[in-house]
Amino acid sequence: MATEARAITATTPMSGPPAGAFVVPEFEIIPLKGIPSVVAVIAGLTVAIAVNKLWALEFFHVVGGGLWTGIDLFVGLIIGPILGRLSTQARIEFLTRFMPKMVLIMPTLVIMTLASGWQLARYTGDIAASYPEHWWITASFMVVGVMSVIAIAILEPANIAVLFELKKPRPNGELMAKLTRRFIYTAGITGIMQLATLIIMVRLATN
Amino acid sequence: MEERKLPPISELCTLTMVLVILGGIYVASKLPREVPLGIPIALTAIAAAVLVVSVVLLTRLPDDFAWDNFRLVAGYSLLAYVAIAGILEFTFLRNHTPDDVMVLLTAQLFIYAVNIPVLLGFSVARYQTPSRATA
Numbered sequence: 443m444a445t446e447a448r449a450i451t452a453t454t455p456m457s458g459p460p461a462g463a464f465v466v467p468e469f470e471i472i473p474l475k476g477i478p479s480v481v482a483v484i485a486g487l488t489v490a491i492a493v494n495k496l497w498a499l500e501f502f503h504v505v506g507g508g509l510w511t512g513i514d515l516f517v518g519l520i521i522g523p524i525l526g527r528l529s530t531q532a533r534i535e536f537l538t539r540f541m542p543k544m545v546l547i548m549p550t551l552v553i554m555t556l557a558s559g560w561q562l563a564r565y566t567g568d569i570a571a572s573y574p575e576h577w578w579i580t581a582s583f584m585v586v587g588v589m590s591v592i593a594i595a596i597l598e599p600a601n602i603a604v605l606f607e608l609k610k611p612r613p614n615g616e617l618m619a620k621l622t623r624r625f626i627y628t629a630g631i632t633g634i635m636q637l638a639t640l641i642i643m644v645r646l647a648t649n
Numbered sequence: 650m651e652e653r654k655l656p657p658i659s660e661l662c663t664l665t666m667v668l669v670i671l672g673g674i675y676v677a678s679k680l681p682r683e684v685p686l687g688i689p690i691a692l693t694a695i696a697a698a699v700l701v702v703s704v705v706l707l708t709r710l711p712d713d714f715a716w717d718n719f720r721l722v723a724g725y726s727l728l729a730y731v732a733i734a735g736i737l738e739f740t741f742l743r744n745h746t747p748d749d750v751m752v753l754l755t756a757q758l759f760i761y762a763v764n765i766p767v768l769l770g771f772s773v774a775r776y777q778t779p780s781r782a783t784a
Binding site: 472484487488491492494549553556557560561564569570576579580583584587590591594595598599602603606607617621 | 659662663666667670671673674677678680681682718722725729732733736737739740743744765768769772773776777
């Protein structure tokens, strides 16, 4: 990661202390170095679905789902509250290093989990289970649906908009604070919703 | 910079996404059994109509909207969501989904892959000033 930095002056403070000069490290909104890894994961996922082998599908679904759930819970319930209490300078340094990685990691984990999960459910026959047992599958679709709406409509735009704001010579501190709060709250909500996913998935796997 | 007063494109795109997801959940909850298509077709048709309204409203935005930022975010998002939609399409094809259901799912994935870049691009560009291309 580039270590160059530039001093900026926020038009209004993000929180607490009066507006002053902050140092924004150089960063890429989309870290290009990470793209080959994403391509490799997507290629592996496509092969796993094409060959339809149980271990490969289990691998992508369990690894993807475990990381997705774990990261959501950790960010929403641990990192989020800590982030809210950091100084503006510390928050800027954290966000410029953390959020670009999330731009690549989260969509990759989501597609990895969903596509392999659907194929896995077809393979194991869980998708063909009759109601009322099928309600557990339907419930998992609903939870994922709600989380997708929250993540795509609120969380992800806030994430990207903060990064764009930090690229400006004079970022708007008030706007960044508002968008960061939005990111933290929605990450918390999706984190809590992941608990529902855990319950459903454990119930399905042990039935 | 204050948040600008702009048409409710984010809200409309969110509505489109909700309708597509509802239709998708309905279909997925019925598969692999026979899927009654009336409700998901209606949801998809409404979603398509709302997406068209969003795009029309988008094209009417003034020149001082940050189009460069919109294109940048929407372009990368389109690339990502076309890939995501492609993998889901492949998964449905791999499982020999019936033709009528496949057509519906393809339409839903198409709407999804177009709608989300519009949503992300607009949601980011609304806070930007024009002529500042950042990447």
